[in-house]
Amino acid sequence: MAATAQLAAALLLLLPLAGASDSDHDGFIRQVTDGGVSRGPGLLPEAQFAAFVRRHGRRYSGPDEYARRLRVFAANLARAAAHQALDPTARHGVTPFSDLTREEFEARLTGVRAGGDVQRLVRGSMPAAAPATEAEVARLPASFDWRDRGAVTGVKTQGACGSCWAFSTTGAVEGANFLATGNLLDLSEQQLVDCDHTVRCSAVARNECDNGCSGGLMTNAYGYLMECGGLMESSAYPYTGAPGTCRFDPARVAVRVANFTAVPAAGGEGQIRAALVRRGPLAVALNAAFMQTYVGGVSCPLVCPRAWVNHGVLLVGYGARGFAALRLGYRPYWVIKNSWGEQWGEKGYYRLCRGSNVCGVDSMVSAVAVAPPPP
Numbered sequence: 001m002a003a004t005a006q007l008a009a010a011l012l013l014l015l016p017l018a019g020a021s022d023s024d025h026d027g028f029i030r031q032v033t034d035g036g037v038s039r040g041p042g043l044l045p046e047a048q049f050a051a052f053v054r055r056h057g058r059r060y061s062g063p064d065e066y067a068r069r070l071r072v073f074a075a076n077l078a079r080a081a082a083h084q085a086l087d088p089t090a091r092h093g094v095t096p097f098s099d100l101t102r103e104e105f106e107a108r109l110t111g112v113r114a115g116g117d118v119q120r121l122v123r124g125s126m127p128a129a130a131p132a133t134e135a136e137v138a139r140l141p142a143s144f145d146w147r148d149r150g151a152v153t154g155v156k157t158q159g160a161c162g163s164c165w166a167f168s169t170t171g172a173v174e175g176a177n178f179l180a181t182g183n184l185l186d187l188s189e190q191q192l193v194d195c196d197h198t199v200r201c202s203a204v205a206r207n208e209c210d211n212g213c214s215g216g217l218m219t220n221a222y223g224y225l226m227e228c229g230g231l232m233e234s235s236a237y238p239y240t241g242a243p244g245t246c247r248f249d250p251a252r253v254a255v256r257v258a259n260f261t262a263v264p265a266a267g268g269e270g271q272i273r274a275a276l277v278r279r280g281p282l283a284v285a286l287n288a289a290f291m292q293t294y295v296g297g298v299s300c301p302l303v304c305p306r307a308w309v310n311h312g313v314l315l316v317g318y319g320a321r322g323f324a325a326l327r328l329g330y331r332p333y334w335v336i337k338n339s340w341g342e343q344w345g346e347k348g349y350y351r352l353c354r355g356s357n358v359c360g361v362d363s364m365v366s367a368v369a370v371a372p373p374p375p
């Protein structure tokens with residue numbers, strides 16, 4: 001099988017967020033999550049699980065399923081403690097996904113391993129951005145965040161659907177459109193989930209096509225958008241979290257895509273920062289291995305295979321010194337918008353250590369430009 005086909009199948013994402021409600025955030029669970037499992041007050045897994053079930057409104061089919069999920073939850077507490085040891089600047093603990101086994105999580109998260117083919121795919125299939133000069137990189141601000149400038153929509157929730165690639169794509173187009181027009185529009189992931197494969201898929205490259213809730217690639221999606229005419233707003237084509245019949249209406253296109261470019265990993269993180277500041281939020285892929293248990297802080301895992309990127313997200317900013325409560329205090333970091341709802345991570349965001357391609361975050365970075373609105 002072509003390696004690129006495997007990669008196309010690999011880019012995915014996730015997650016059942018059953019009726020989580022903000023109303024029952026009690027001090028109890030907050031204490032557990034905020035303190036990190038390694039410093040937890042010694043609560044029994046049963047008590048933590050009961051709080052988790054309440055907080056996230058989980059309904060299991062009966063006592064057997066409850067008992068099974070409790071065992072999974074307890075195992076995930078142990079895994080979070082292991083992650084904590086490997087990633088001491090972040091906090092790992094109870095998350096909205098603590099009742100899923102790693103296999104369940106990854107089945108929705110990663111189709112296939114990308115292996116070492118990320119670079120070949122990125123370089124081989126799209127134009128590279130003109131590199132920034134050393135002087136431009138040196139002049140970049142020490143920290144930067146597109147959220148402060150109004151270029152980023154609220155955190156969205158993909159649900160139990162491997163559509164991370166669609167959220168990463170819309171995030172990049174939303175940002176590029178904001179830069180071009182000053183308007184922040186909330187754009188439709190569902191159009192990509194339902195329609196992307198219908199336009200560009202040849203019989204030859206069928207496995208490389210984007211495939212709704214079964215994964216895709218952001219750069220494929222830009223190509224689709226250039227061919228189909230553009231992207232509708234979410235209000236016109238709302239998210240359902242399941243693949244459906246394409247209901248794209250060219251008359252209701254809100255944003256047209258002009259072109260897209262790769263930001264080569266070889267340029268290092270300075271080039272990525274330059275592209276971020278110059279072109280807006282960037283679509284990136286990374287290895288999500290530490291994200292199931294991530295609660296907050298700057299994630300800087302000692303071991304996180306960079307060849308295995310499996311999750312599409314949106315790079316929106318960077319900082320110079322992220323404080324982490326645990327030892328090894330300050331790290332430069334990326335600010336990453338995820339699509340697992342606001343209850344995950346830092347209000348839906350992930351901070352990942354910057355500068356050494358941790359979890360492969362530098363390896364598949366792309367920028368998009370939107371066409372100017374018609375006069």
Ligand SMILES: *[C@@H]1O[C@H](CO)[C@@H](O)[C@H](O)[C@H]1NC(C)=O
Binds near residue numbers: 259370
């Ligand atoms: C991409 O599109 C933008 C907006 O139309 C344009 O300014 C830019 O020159 C284009 N870049 C490339 C490489 O074609």
